[in-house]
Amino acid sequence: MNALVRLPFDKAQHYFIDVIPYSHFLGMRLVEYTEGRIVFDLPYSEKLIGDPETGVMQGGAITTLLDAVCGNAVLTKLRELRRVATLDLRIDYLRPAQAGRTVRAEAECYRVTHHIAFVRATAHDGDPQNLLATAAGTFVVFEDRVAAHAAADEGEAS
Secondary structure, eight states: OOGGGGSOHHHHHIIIIITSHHHHHHTOEEEEEETTEEEEEEOOOGGGEEETTTTEEOHHHHHHHHHHHHHHHHHHHOSSOEEEEEEEEEEEEOSOOOTTOOEEEEEEEEEEOSSEEEEEEEEESSOTTSOSEEEEEEEEEEEEEOOHHHHHTHHHHO
């Protein structure tokens, strides 16, 4: 198990979300995480409205949420902290999010090879049986280690 899975929750919020300026700007919040699985919330905000008449959240924000949760699911699955990047992300939008509702995304990294990780995810706005979107993605796992600040803190998680 890698160091990220052992981090205290407040530090995990920092590593999974806050170090990425756009994820932080959007207001993503870490809900829970275990090895290979992670859950993020994207609270409703006026800055995320895509249609002023209906108040529906903009689809790009949900795309970013799904990409972020999928990439971070990969990080929880790796034995060592490594850089990852999206190779392919297919998102099927099933319906628009309801105005005023937080969107929750859950991702599972179900297989990692030497260089490629495979992930699936779902998003909903309150009812996991009434999905907004599903996603399937592949991520490249780079050979080099993550940024120095993250690698230096690995000892803190032990």
